[in-house]
Amino acid sequence: MSTDAQPAVEARLGPVDQIPLGEGRAFLVGDEPVAVFRPRSGGLHALRAICPHRGGPLADGLIDGEVVMCPLHNHQFSLADGTCATGADDVAAYAATEEDGELVVRLR
Amino acid sequence: MRRLVVVGNGMSGARALEEILARGGGEQFAITVFGDEPYGNYNRILLSEVLANAAGDAAQRSSTVGTGEAVDNDDADDLYLNPLDWYDENGITLHAGVRIVRIDRHAKVVLGDDGSVTPYDVLVLATGSRSFFPPVEGMWASNTELTRGVFGFRSLDDAQAMLAHVEGDAAQRSSTIGDSHRTAVVIGGGLLGLEAAAGLQKHGVAVHVVHPTEVLMNQQLEAEASKVLRSKLEQMGMHLHLGVKTNEILTTGDAAERGSTDRGQRRVSGVRFTDGSDLACDMVVVTAGIRPNIGLAMVSGLETQRAIVVDDKMRSVDDDAIFVVGECAQHRGEVYGVVGPLWEQAAVLADVVTGANPDAEYHGSRLATKLKVAGVDVAQMGVKAPERESDEFVQFSETGRGVYQTVVIRDGTLIGATLVGDVSKVAALTQAFDSRSALPEERIKLLFDLGAAGDESAAADLPDDTQICNCNGVSKGDLVACVEHGADSVSACMAQTRAGKGCGSCKGLVTEVVEAALGGAGTEDPADSYYVPGIPLDKPTLMHEIRTRELKSVSSVFAALAPDGREHVGSKMGLTALLRMMWPDDVVDERDGRFINDRVHANIQRDGTFSVVPRMSGGVTDAAQLRRIADVAEKHDIPMIKLTGGQRIDLLGVPKEKLPEVWADLDMPSGWAYGKSFRTVKTCVGTDFCRFGLGDSTRLGIDLEERYKGIEGPAKMKLAVSGCPRNCAESMVKDVGLVAIEGGQWQIYVGGAAGATIRKGDILATVDSHEEAMTITGRFLQYYRENANWLERTYDFVPRMGLDHLIAVVVDDTEGIAAELDARMQASVDRYVDPWAADQTESTPGQFHDALPLVPLPQVPVREGSHR
Ligand SMILES: Cc1cc2nc3c(=O)[nH]c(=O)nc-3n(C[C@H](O)[C@H](O)[C@H](O)COP(=O)(O)OP(=O)(O)OC[C@H]3O[C@@H](n4cnc5c(N)ncnc54)[C@H](O)[C@@H]3O)c2cc1C
Numbered sequence: 001m002s003t004d005a006q007p008a009v010e011a012r013l014g015p016v017d018q019i020p021l022g023e024g025r026a027f028l029v030g031d032e033p034v035a036v037f038r039p040r041s042g043g044l045h046a047l048r049a050i051c052p053h054r055g056g057p058l059a060d061g062l063i064d065g066e067v068v069m070c071p072l073h074n075h076q077f078s079l080a081d082g083t084c085a086t087g088a089d090d091v092a093a094y095a096a097t098e099e100d101g102e103l104v105v106r107l108r
Numbered sequence: 109m110r111r112l113v114v115v116g117n118g119m120s121g122a123r124a125l126e127e128i129l130a131r132g133g134g135e136q137f138a139i140t141v142f143g144d145e146p147y148g149n150y151n152r153i154l155l156s157e158v159l160a161n162a163a164g165d166a167a168q169r170s171s172t173v174g175t176g177e178a179v180d181n182d183d184a185d186d187l188y189l190n191p192l193d194w195y196d197e198n199g200i201t202l203h204a205g206v207r208i209v210r211i212d213r214h215a216k217v218v219l220g221d222d223g224s225v226t227p228y229d230v231l232v233l234a235t236g237s238r239s240f241f242p243p244v245e246g247m248w249a250s251n252t253e254l255t256r257g258v259f260g261f262r263s264l265d266d267a268q269a270m271l272a273h274v275e276g277d278a279a280q281r282s283s284t285i286g287d288s289h290r291t292a293v294v295i296g297g298g299l300l301g302l303e304a305a306a307g308l309q310k311h312g313v314a315v316h317v318v319h320p321t322e323v324l325m326n327q328q329l330e331a332e333a334s335k336v337l338r339s340k341l342e343q344m345g346m347h348l349h350l351g352v353k354t355n356e357i358l359t360t361g362d363a364a365e366r367g368s369t370d371r372g373q374r375r376v377s378g379v380r381f382t383d384g385s386d387l388a389c390d391m392v393v394v395t396a397g398i399r400p401n402i403g404l405a406m407v408s409g410l411e412t413q414r415a416i417v418v419d420d421k422m423r424s425v426d427d428d429a430i431f432v433v434g435e436c437a438q439h440r441g442e443v444y445g446v447v448g449p450l451w452e453q454a455a456v457l458a459d460v461v462t463g464a465n466p467d468a469e470y471h472g473s474r475l476a477t478k479l480k481v482a483g484v485d486v487a488q489m490g491v492k493a494p495e496r497e498s499d500e501f502v503q504f505s506e507t508g509r510g511v512y513q514t515v516v517i518r519d520g521t522l523i524g525a526t527l528v529g530d531v532s533k534v535a536a537l538t539q540a541f542d543s544r545s546a547l548p549e550e551r552i553k554l555l556f557d558l559g560a561a562g563d564e565s566a567a568a569d570l571p572d573d574t575q576i577c578n579c580n581g582v583s584k585g586d587l588v589a590c591v592e593h594g595a596d597s598v599s600a601c602m603a604q605t606r607a608g609k610g611c612g613s614c615k616g617l618v619t620e621v622v623e624a625a626l627g628g629a630g631t632e633d634p635a636d637s638y639y640v641p642g643i644p645l646d647k648p649t650l651m652h653e654i655r656t657r658e659l660k661s662v663s664s665v666f667a668a669l670a671p672d673g674r675e676h677v678g679s680k681m682g683l684t685a686l687l688r689m690m691w692p693d694d695v696v697d698e699r700d701g702r703f704i705n706d707r708v709h710a711n712i713q714r715d716g717t718f719s720v721v722p723r724m725s726g727g728v729t730d731a732a733q734l735r736r737i738a739d740v741a742e743k744h745d746i747p748m749i750k751l752t753g754g755q756r757i758d759l760l761g762v763p764k765e766k767l768p769e770v771w772a773d774l775d776m777p778s779g780w781a782y783g784k785s786f787r788t789v790k791t792c793v794g795t796d797f798c799r800f801g802l803g804d805s806t807r808l809g810i811d812l813e814e815r816y817k818g819i820e821g822p823a824k825m826k827l828a829v830s831g832c833p834r835n836c837a838e839s840m841v842k843d844v845g846l847v848a849i850e851g852g853q854w855q856i857y858v859g860g861a862a863g864a865t866i867r868k869g870d871i872l873a874t875v876d877s878h879e880e881a882m883t884i885t886g887r888f889l890q891y892y893r894e895n896a897n898w899l900e901r902t903y904d905f906v907p908r909m910g911l912d913h914l915i916a917v918v919v920d921d922t923e924g925i926a927a928e929l930d931a932r933m934q935a936s937v938d939r940y941v942d943p944w945a946a947d948q949t950e951s952t953p954g955q956f957h958d959a960l961p962l963v964p965l966p967q968v969p970v971r972e973g974s975h976r
Contacts, residue, residue, distance in 0.1 A: 022700025057959030
């Protein structure tokens, strides 16, 4: 079911350091569960929080500079664009930025 | 003469009869058969063809095979298994069209719906299954009648009713849909559904298949295989609606025409999906599964669960005179839905019933299915995909041609194969699968004829555009080009093309192709020896570097030792465990280097909740503890309380954010049921209560667990202590298992396993005292911690190091390192902190925040306790 027509949703989610370095945390942006990651190598990345394979919680996954690994079955998704390198479907990627120390996530 | 009565004249009933006759049962028994279908015995499998083939002659069949008499029609030869003559010739009385409604087990008679009462000495139930109709609005016209235009697909009547409907008179048709274009919706994209869909397509009907998941034929196929099938079916013009469910069957009334609002006069006009959208159609075929016919057995007081429960002689567990065969039988928890197993069951039943071999036993069947689904060849046997880390998985995919093949191998035997599009190797595979015979060293030979020209030729023979790695889309040509540009090893090609870097299942094939391209000149692949894939060092070198450079955090190890200092997700856990072992005093605890289980000290479950297992050393508890656990379970609505294989109590389904509260309420330490760590020591009751006990196994078990609790390592460590060689704690299949023997001694077994792998442990030592048993166990575990590869369980570690070597180092101290090993283990023991107590308040921000906010998860069903 296409969601092309949805208006862009943007949410300010509070201080960036509520996400420990090298980990991810889950937030709700509008109706969308979003996992935001803060790799040690820098930057912020946001993906839909639910693994398309079996519904695993991506925010609980291990990350490196490039991918997050779902804790249930080890599928890996690119932090940058949500593509899956391990054969599952891709996951939606969103824009995450830091503005004045605050985490901002934008859907589409 | 004794009387044998068979209820159910389907495929297994008839097969049982044939087997009984073949064993001289015709002389022993007066045989009577009841079947509630008004035909002789037919081949249900061919119903797909009946539906697909020119409708004319099948329809004719229906008019000629009237009750009881016309089953010997020539046209029907291939459909019917046994003509009427066959029953006559063998002196069998057939009552076709008679349904048995009750068994009077005291009087030993069966009662028919025609009022008949038939005595038996031996009764065979072969009642098969029926279609399952999910509860969907509009499905039924009355309690017993489907809405007009709705069909099941199980019997000859079903097939003929469908044929009559699609070939039905044009006038009626046009009044329904407005023109001659007909549309059918098939609910359920399993084997039967696709067969029905393909059959209907042959009649020019537009067919829509509705299936609740993305994976068609999910009983037989995993996602990749299903995708290949799916694109084939779409090419054939089938409309697939995947991941959607049907909410309602829409009907249209014939009030004007018939002057009635009775539902029976309504007919199908469409379906409505759960998302609210509609699809117009004038026919719905329901193939949403089957259910065994067990009503007769139930009213007659036989034990039924999913089906009628039988023992290994195919006898009802309640009644020695009653045998059960086919889809209505449940044997060792299995209920089968294809004919292969039925043949095996029928042979055992006949052996026992006729006394030809009274000791015959059925031990279950391995399933192998070969089908043509809608014109696409599919063969499937055993498991669909690898289930354990150690399973080998060979995968070949040529999507352009619609070919997809996989085999799964465990411990050198074939345990599963899936072939889609090309089933030319099915015979050899089935043979290997059934006989568990040895497999070619090069697994790819299972899928391809490599010819006699040498091993490379198979890979060499593949066309260049053959896709080798599906995850990263790497073709054979890409790999060969890589070699031509100077790559000289398999890992070099893998690094450059990313082949094999996805799921990893194609690594074998990548190796084949590269080695063939290198012409056997390839260099040994060093990557195999790395402790973790992200750091190109084996474990001893890695430990040396870590020690000399004093690297005490995961990030510093990556920075110093990884190529370009790059982090690698799949290496973090292994490094964390290694550093915690190497630096018990001053490891820098980077929580992001831990797996989620180790971040929150609980085991993640498939729905994102966690399981909580408190420590209960040696599996010994008391009333107060149990009462507290019960209180916690009630207070927090724990959905399931389960005893674990390691003799612990597991509270399942705890949301992450509730963990600290549950720990606090339990007021017990962590049982470490989540880590790559020392897990549990299983014990028997030893000398305290057991009249056979030779050693105090309970005490030793508790002491071992209190001492080594939570010690982390390369993989989990499961222990057991048994008080005598009866071995009730199963010590021989543990990472370390101790057994008390006569004379106050303990045998110490190491490297045993009874999980994915089964291995009997080897005796490391026989010691004289409790203290010595504690020390040797600790020393072995420390040696294992320091020398095993990441995720290498003791069952691989022990044979790799060699038992003699282990005895020399750990017991005889030939290398003079025993004291160091003991000291390092002691340091870890001394540094032990109960993680539940330590993390009562957050160690990192949001440590216990739920990771899936406010979205309903795939629910794990809540199981009621076993009160019955
Ligand atoms: C369309 C179709 C295609 C199939 N294709 C394949 C295939 O390709 N490969 C494969 O392996 N399997 C296939 N199967 C499955 C296979 O047909 C069944 O596994 C097999 O028929 C089961 O045999 P059975 O004797 O247990 O049950 P059935 O064949 O269903 O026989 C049971 C009989 O008992 C009768 N009965 C039930 N209760 C009573 C009663 N109380 N009194 C009297 N009679 C009663 C029923 O009416 C029925 O005639 C297919 C099935 C269908 C419907």
